[in-house]
Amino acid sequence: MDRLARERSDLERMARTRPESKLARNFSLTFVLFFVGGVSWILGYQYPRDVDPSSTLPLSATKPPQFKLSPAHLEAAWADFVDIVGEHNVSTVEDDVKQHATSEWSSYQSDPAKTPFCVVYPSSTEEVAAIMKVCHVRRIPVVGYSGGTSLEGHFAPTRGGICIDFGRNMDKVLALHKADLDVVVQPGVGWESLNEQLADDNLFFPPDPGPGAQIGGMIGTGCSGTNAYRYGTMREWVLSLTVVLADGTVIKTRQRPRKSSAGYDLTRLFVGSEGTLGLVTEATLKLCVRPAAESVAVASFPSIRHAADCVARVVGDGIPVAAVEILDDDQMRFINAAGATSRQWREAPTLFFKFTGTDRGVKEQVEIVRQLSRRAGGQSFDFARDKTEQGELWSARKEALWSTMAQRRPGDHVWTGDVAVPMSRLPDIIEESKKDMKASGLTSSIVGHVGDGNFHMILVYSDAERRLAEDCVHRMVKRAVEMEGTVTGEHGVGLVKRDYLPHELGETTVDAMRRIKAAFDPLCLLNCDKVVRVEKPAKGEVAEW
Amino acid sequence: MDRLARERSDLERMARTRPESKLARNFSLTFVLFFVGGVSWILGYQYPRDVDPSSTLPLSATKPPQFKLSPAHLEAAWADFVDIVGEHNVSTVEDDVKQHATSEWSSYQSDPAKTPFCVVYPSSTEEVAAIMKVCHVRRIPVVGYSGGTSLEGHFAPTRGGICIDFGRNMDKVLALHKADLDVVVQPGVGWESLNEQLADDNLFFPPDPGPGAQIGGMIGTGCSGTNAYRYGTMREWVLSLTVVLADGTVIKTRQRPRKSSAGYDLTRLFVGSEGTLGLVTEATLKLCVRPAAESVAVASFPSIRHAADCVARVVGDGIPVAAVEILDDDQMRFINAAGATSRQWREAPTLFFKFTGTDRGVKEQVEIVRQLSRRAGGQSFDFARDKTEQGELWSARKEALWSTMAQRRPGDHVWTGDVAVPMSRLPDIIEESKKDMKASGLTSSIVGHVGDGNFHMILVYSDAERRLAEDCVHRMVKRAVEMEGTVTGEHGVGLVKRDYLPHELGETTVDAMRRIKAAFDPLCLLNCDKVVRVEKPAKGEVAEW
Known part of the structure; x- marks a missing residue:
């Protein structure tokens, strides 16, 4: 019995004590994991957008955007686009896609590896919304395109993906309301042809940027021109926009009255947003009667x-x-x-x-x-x-x-950069910049919208002189910022001037802009990397100030 | 041995089989919970802002904001405010707080239960930032206040909390740049006194809203007046803003040039945002030379x-x-x-x-x-x-x-409502609205900025006629929207017209506005419930369209 009793007591201990204590430990672990998991669940899911109570989005808090760009995936997307716009409105022809990645005017040198996979030519707001839904589900980056006359790399693709060109099929004047002094147009309408049409009715549209510019791009860059002194810039002449957002949602920012203080000014938020917040598919523009x-x-x-x-x-x-x-x-x-x-x-x-x-x-x-x-x-x-x-x-x-272009030697390029300063500083900055350019030995000229404190420096440079030109522009920009001016008065920042924004505006202001970008386009599908960075730069990528 | 063997086998089963199977089950549960918790953690924390890939924020996706308003908590906050601005600049006097909750001009009837706990009078941007940091950590709602002349309940508190009044200590002209045609002012400067000061230099600031209005509120409502036809509205005359955001971050939207296309137009986003996105602590205004x-x-x-x-x-x-x-x-x-x-x-x-x-x-x-x-x-x-x-x-x-106010009988109130329509529709809407008002039997008049398609209906009503007046205004607003107009041309939506926005602009546009509100003010601390709802309305709360 002694052995039996011992064995029995051992077995009883095994059966009750040891395993139960293991069980107890496992229950504690279970409980802890359950608690942690549950709390995470609540914090992570129940308050997905409220978890970050701050008002800005610093670059350090961003995660690199994730795109899907495998050849098979893009092929499948191509088939989706063809379903929406028809095969003749999707181009993968090499010349087409290359033309949509850069221009001889651009001061930004595009990366050929990032050339778009295809160019899509939609015909309506509905088609653009359908295309964006495909890109949203498939995580394909998109660049909007109209006249292609911008100067600072606005439409240069940085992530591959696709280009949506409004110039082919969305170039119509939809409605002219003569008595209300407004006109409804598609983004592919050129400002010069618009004014030709309006002349019959003794009307005109004041913003006058470079020749060839179209309404979509003019909205994107917040352009202006010689008429801005008296009439203001693009921001003053857009009444309302129809916009397709990154997830394909369609919004119309306003109705047609000349004046409204109803809600946030979304119209002005899109003007100058360089295609990063939405794609404009329709614009209602204010018009002016031609002066007597x-x-x-x-x-x-x-x-x-x-x-x-x-x-x-x-x-x-x-x-x-x-x-x-x-x-x-x-x-x-x-x-x-x-x-x-x-x-x-x-x-x-x-x-x-x-x-x-x-x-x-x-x-x-x-x-x-x-x-x-x-x-x-x-x-x-x-x-x-x-x-x-x-x-x-x-x-x-x-x-x-x-x-000035006629001054080019064979192979030369031309660089048109603009800055603006408070009016009283204009003579200072022009004089200093001219002196600086003379010293660099480059051929250059200055043309200015002097009533706005805004001027253009036009530089002629060869490939070998690229760095000289870059440095000249860099110093002019720095000068403007130091005179309480802006790095661009009417061209927009594109890729060339994006990294100057924190110097002009301060980091927190750029962080507030980044917050808006993340709010409207959390996946960074629309003209990614423009206006604000969404990913930390590599070491040495940003020029020293 | 038989009994012993059976007993032994039973005990062995107890020791190994039963408890182990329980253990195994518990391990499975542990694993599942751990896995779910971990994935939630990753999704919820690693991508806190990317979890929702959509571009808008529908009302159905919002969570009611959570505030902390216990008396002890507010007392503690009071002590914090006193540390920042001094005891003489924090008022809990009943008359003070009541005066900051409504006015005799307001067409909105404030809820006395929501009167602010105290009024804080800051003296600088730094003080405002410090106050907002306290309110952010303590989850206390805030309403900004300057002239108090707005009409639609813009500064009526809906959640209690505190009022920040800029009128007492932040009423200075900080710098006049005559040659640049701009002036830097604090939000408590009145437009009339500003113009008196500018007259010495042959300059003027065009926006001319109601008497008593101050720059801060004029920015909030995106106001205008009789000069808007020629000179445009407040949006056209603000160059740059210093703004304290909901978490106390300070941003400056722009430098001083007359023209800029550098980055998103944050300036215009704050103009007309009715204090819901940030508190303006400094404004650089464009000026005009007085005409010859x-x-x-x-x-x-x-x-x-x-x-x-x-x-x-x-x-x-x-x-x-x-x-x-x-x-x-x-x-x-x-x-x-x-x-x-x-x-x-x-x-x-x-x-x-x-x-x-x-x-x-x-x-x-x-x-x-x-x-x-x-x-x-x-x-x-x-x-x-x-x-x-x-x-x-x-x-x-x-x-x-x-x-028109002189037409009041004792106890009567006056209601000034404005709408705007495309210019050609102005005679239609004025005629129809006049007919409608005559039929209601109320005393009324019409004053219009006719060049902008914008007009005011001024109604005189007694307490007993309140509903009659409300219905008249409602029908005028509906008429304006149906004529492609806006529910307000220059007064802002406040609380009275907020729920008309989806009718004027469409649900998705309001959802996009809500996205901006949530991006800048995720805790809804700043003038909560204005411009966009952040919480579903109770049944019957919103008037039928």
Whole structure:
């Protein structure tokens, strides 16, 4: 019995004590894991968007976006696109996709490895929404495209994926409301052809960026031009937008009244967002009645500073000129050299004025500006007596870019960069930038929307001089920021100026912009890497300030 | 041995089989829970913001915000505020807090139970940031306050919490850059006193809302006024904002150039956001040089439609008038009855024109408008020959609101509601709304910024007539939306018009606005419940459309 009793007691211990204590330990573990799992569940799922209570999204808190770009996956997406728009509206032709990745105007050098897989040409908002739904489910990045005239790499793809081009099938004026002074257009309408159509009704659309630009891209960059001094920029002339968001949701930002204070200004949020927040598929634009009378005058000065003084007098006296542009002495020389205008010009800093209003009002403005120009040290003052002379005088302003391009040697490129500063600093920045450019030895000219403190530096450079040009632009941008200005007045940041934004605006402001990007496009499908970074840069990727 | 063997086998089974199978089951459960918990953890924590790939935030996906408002907690917060701004700048005096919850102008009836716990008067951006950090950690809702002149319940608290009033200590003009045509101000600066200060330098700030309004609130509502036709609204005159976000982060939206296309237009996003996205602590405003010459003309017409026809002719001929206002026959009658102007007026629909420009230009404009007015059936046309006559003619426009208020019987209230429609629909909506108001039996008048398609209906009502007034406004709003207009042209939605937004803009557009609100203010601390709902309404809470 002794052995039996011992064995029995051992077995009883085994049966009760040891296994139970293991069980107890496992229960504790179970409980802990259950608790941790449950709490995670609650925090992770029940408050998926409230988990981060902060108001901004610093770069350090981002995760690299994940795309699916295997050849088989893209082939399958291609079939989806063909179902939506038809085979003739999906192109994988090499020339097509290459053309949609860069242009000879762009100061950004595109990465050929990131060329889009295909170009899709939709015909309607519904088709764009269907395409975006496919890309959203399939995690395929998208770049929107219209005129392709932007300068800073706005439509350069950085992640492969697809390009959606609005220029082929979405180029219609949908409705003109003459009595309401508005027009509804598709994104592929060019501003020049729009104005030709509007002229029949004595109307016009003021924003006047580079030739070839289309409404979609003009909205994307928040463009302007010579008319901005009197009429404001693109932001002032868009009433409402129909936008397809990253997940295919369609929104219309506003109805058609000229004025509204109902809710957040989504319209203005999309203007200048460079295709990163949504794809514009329809725009309602404000229009202007053509002024009763118009004239042009040209005045030359011994220096940029004299010209700027003249502008300050005109503005200070409250003379409502419609536009005032400055061309520097180099620019005037290039115009003479190109011989594209019917007359020769004094090769000195020159102001170009536009006047609009009633007949007598315009004549009086011209007379006042003539006097102010003389008092500011003006050396010449010509004004147009009729329509023909108006065209002749303004022709020099029109030929500025082309005549600088005519200075290119074979293989040369042209770089058009813009910055803007508070008006009083314009002579300083122009003078310093001109000195800097002369020192670099590059051929260059300056054309400015002087009434807005905004100017363009046009540089001619060879492949070997690329770095010289880059450095010149970099220093001009830095100068502008230090003068309380902006890295771009009307071209947008694209890829070339994106990393300047924290210097101009501060890190927290860029973090607030990144928060908006993440809110509307959490998967970063739309023109990824533009406006704000969504992924930490590699070491050395960002130029030193 | 048989018994022993059986007993042994039983014990062995106990020791190995039964407990082990229990163990195995518990391990499975542990594993499943661990797995589920772990995956939740990864999804919930590793991708806290990427978990929801959609671009909008529907109301159905929101969770009610959670605030901490126990008396002990608020007492502790009070001590924090005193540490930041000093005891004299934190008020819990009943009259103070009540005054910050509503006004006699407001068409919204505030809930006395939601009156703020205290009013805090900060002196700087840093203090506001510190206050917001306290409220963020403590989960206390906040309403920003400046002039308190808004009409639709913008500053009515819906959740208790605190009020931050900028009017006492943040009412300074910080810097005037005359040559750059801009001024840096704090939110508590009134637009009238600002213009008095600017007059010395021959400058002015165009937006002209109701008397007493301050810059902070003017930014919040995206206001405008009689100058909007020529100069645009508040959105066009704000260059840059310093904003304290919900978590206390400070951002500055822009530097000082007149033009920029660098990054998202955060400035315009905050203008009109009614204090729901951030608290403005500093604003850089664009300024205008006072025009060289100015005049005023007044023309009366047999009907609203005749007056509208006159405006269409003036606009259609491209005459750059500075302002054009309409007052209806009732309004003109009230002005005569009040006797506050030095002359008697024809009691008919009347247009008030402002002209600016050069001396000769203004005279020519007046002459052209006189002819157009006669051709449109005008019955009288008076224009000012000098400054005194200008003041006299414009006085009727200035007295519009006050003279309607003079119609009140004891205990009556006044309700000023505004809508805007595409210009061509203005005669329709004014005629229909007038007919509707006459039928209701309420005393009312109409004053309109006719060049913008925007007008105000001013209603006089007693407590007993509240419902009648509400219904009149409701029908006017519905009419505006059906005419492709907006529920508010310049007053903002506040609480009274918030639930109209989905009708005007569509659900998905409001969902996109809600996404922005959640991105910047995930805890809904800033003016909670304004612009967009963040919590499903109770049954019957929203009026039928």
